Amino acid sequence: MKETINNLILKAAARAYQKGDLPSGELSEVDIEEPKSDAHGDFSTNIAMKMASVQKISSRKIAEVIIDQMDDPGRIIEKIEIAGPGFINFFLKAPSWYPVLRKIHDMDSKYGSSNVGNREKIQVEFVSSNPTGPLHIGHGRGAAVGDSIGNILSFCGYEVQKEYYINDSGRQIDTLGRSVYLRYKELLGKPISFPPECYQGDYIREFAVFVKADKGSELLDMDEENAVFYCAKLAAKKILSGIRQDLSAFGVEFDNWFSEQSLYDAGRVDDIINNFQQREIIYQKDGALWFNTRKFGDEKDRVVVKKNGQTTYFASDIAYHMDKYHRGFDRVINVWGADHHGYIPRVAAAIEASGKHPNQFQVISVHLVNLLRGGKPVAMSTRMGQFITLRNIIDEVGRDAARFIFLTRHHESPLDFDLEVAKTKTNENPVYYVQYVHARISSIARKGTDREKTDVTWDKQAVNRLRTPEEIQIMKAMARYPDVVQHSANSLEPHHITHYLTHLSALFHAYYNKHRVLTDDPILSHGRLYLVFAVKKIIKSGLTLLGVSAPEKM
């Protein structure tokens, strides 16, 4: 629809120039917007104001000239007005919206999708929590955002892979093993001192109990390094399997789980260090190896191999990102916690150093979640090992509510997550507000006659009965859905979908309360069913992009 208007304007402006009514043939780009106020029409353009400086005549005059040349072959326009400093406002006839309905039904679950992605290969990496403890609420937000961005990009024609990077190497894993090992020794009555950097949680003790049950006191006879290694492997494996289960319960399925250790095993980390050394962007200083990230925009150089010979996390991260491009991804998107944002420039530097374009690497910073219960902060002490896990939240408030709430805010905005609010079933909690639309329409369908249930197809006469302001508003809103999806994909911001769904739901609920769908007039009923079934399809489509279910009954 927008495009149609766009063409009308461009043609009119071109004709005006040919006739000599416009001094310059240089046409500005046309901006079409949907005015907030109905008094300003269905669509509006500011082209006259934009052209004024080039054309050297007043914007109202330009608007007049363009309107004079306006043609309307499809007879969609009710009237055109010039308003304010030179806005051209278009008022459309109700029937001009009907093709949207048909399109929604024809395309069905594909409505809103596109192929602008052109099969470009994108990888979205998210969560990637270290397997040293269970997922918490912050991971949940990252999971919801990453998963949804992946869904939206696929919907827009990108070829998307969702990946989880497992940090199964390095000091943290060692610390995990040490923590379990110490608790194990403690269980066997040995005196221990438990360092503060070790993991305090009860789950560590559970692993120790498991080791004891499985191996008895066997580990005491091994040398400590091997015993710790054994504990580390075992605990990491169990934790990772718990993480997989939690994510699955949260409705998140990864296409690939990528192990950091595998990079070391395959010699990839050494390879990239050697390669960069040869290219002299890695150099030696103070007994360590430094990457010259400053040359690529970072504020200082970074160590990749420490004085003690160990590689840093950054070193394997370089190898990891090189591997991503090696696997053929055109663009790589990382969803990280906002506390890692200082890390972005150095990874970006590594990517630039390898000859990739900066826009092939994007980081989504997900800000922290304040967990509340009834308005009061919930104590989240990792140190004490006492915290509410993602699993607890899924169990208490449900997956749909949690995911939806995570996606109501811009990801760079801190989010308050109130467990009590998340459980309420009122307007305060928008998930149910939106899902209720789907359930209500499903209910209408169940109440309709057999013919109405199965045979609600395009019928010109029936659709022609859709004339009320509420019906037209709904059709307008539905016409916008593809734009909203596209905008979400371009900006990597799922929350636009969430807000759009809430808005469409409000329009539907108002309509439902004011008008009956099933009436004594079968033709009118047919038209209205055709309308609300379209709404149902979009609600389901949007919820699916967010990873939220669309229930038939509530």
Next chain:
RNA sequence: GCGCCUGUAGCUCAGAUGGAUAGAGCAACGGACUUCUAAUCCGUAGGUCGCAGGUUCGAAUCCUGCCAGGCGUACCA
């Protein structure tokens, strides 16, 4: 100190490419269920868009400076 993020109604937050009278929900007040699900709707009230300049036909949006809060500034991950 420097860097990034945030600052919009009493509260929680939307406001893409600068547009006309800045929008929702909650809370407050008043209404609507014999009717397709009241997990809903209708109405009233609520604002110096952190502050000060600048850019222009036009700024919550762009630029500069300041204020407040969060995060980051490792040979940690």
